Amino acid sequence: MAELQNLTVIGSGVLGSQIAFQAAYFGKNVTVYDISDEIVAKLPAKWERLSQLYVRDMAATPEQLDAARARLSETTDLAAALADADVVIEAVPENLELKRKVWAQIGAAAPSGTLFCTNSSTLLPSAIADATGHPERFLALHFANEVWRNNTGEVMGHAGTDPAAVTAVLQFAGEIGMVPIHVEKEQPGYILNTLLVPLLSAATHLWINGVAEVEDIDKTWRTATGSPLGPFQILDHVGMETLYQINLNTGTEESKRVAERVKTEYIDKGYLGMDSGRGFYTYE
Structure with missing residues (x-):
């Protein structure tokens, strides 16, 4: 397959914005799509915040950051976002019905040959693939939060x-500064979240349950x-929306109670995690 140079990121939340900036920093042309002008208007502030973190953690130079920002564009027009895409990475909320709806739209509008990747934390590619209309080009590429550090x-x-799509995406992951990990068999939660989710759930x-x-x-x-971080500090990195969706979809009584409390005490008040300045903890 040809080099995957033009990336479209669907969804500009915590991970979507990080994925976009990381790819642009490593030389890819990146278009970020989201559903409203209000959301897209917030992206320059996210690029500025991420620039500061890349200076802190990666010793990024002004020249490198200017070049990365020059490779980034934003739009609310899905067709325009997909027009030149070699690869699409979807990072919308963790809801199967929503993801299938979004992928049906992407599959209908993307060029032939575009590779399709979901960043879903828990859903299997086989649960989404047919919605794209091109299941042979669909797979998962999963990132840990703070992608430039936990890469x-x-x-x-x-x-x-x-198999050629898997090989191409493994190469693409390496090209954008990630450590490519081949998960050879479908596994809910991949490797990372299979290890991490039981800790966070506990x-x-x-x-x-009011234990502590x-x-x-x-x-x-x-x-x-x-460990440098406790589970609730990790959850603030993950974000309250993801925590809510995962617990809402798990189906157990305890998980439903977690989802309800997260929504009423945090999401409804705008406390969405570290990216918003407040979650379980308050951040500068």
Whole structure:
């Protein structure tokens, strides 16, 4: 397959914006699509914040950051966003019905040959692939939050994915500064979230059942394991919307209670996690 130079990112939330900036920083031409002018208008502020983090963590120079921003464009026109796409990465909320609807629109509008990647945290590619109309070109490329530091790129196809597409996306992941990880068999949560989600679920269940406060749960984990972050600090990186959707879709009584509390005490008040300045903790 030809080099994947032109990337379209669908969804400009926490991970969508990070993926876009990371790819542009490593030389790709990136178009970011979102559903409203109001959302798109907030992207320059996100680019500025990410620029500061790249200076802090990657010693990025002004010249590198200017070049990255010059490779970024934003639009609310899906057809325009997809017109030259070699690869599409979708990063919309973790809801199967929504993802299938979005992928049906992408599949109908994208050029022939465009590769399709979902960044879904928990959903299997096989649950979405047929909605695209081109399942042989559909697979998952999963990023950890703070992609420039926690830079795993987990690549997972489904039974009908063309092996050449898997190879091309593994190469693309390496080209944008990720460590490509080939997940050889469909697994809900890939490798990373298969390990991480049980920890986060245990923490939220301790919280919802009144066993301990957020700060004490985090303190216990950090102190006993030497981890730099507790589970609720990790959840602030992940974002409240993702936490809400995952618990809403899990179906257990405890998870439903977690989802309800997250919505009423955090999302409804605009406390969406680190990216908004407040989640379980408050940030500068």
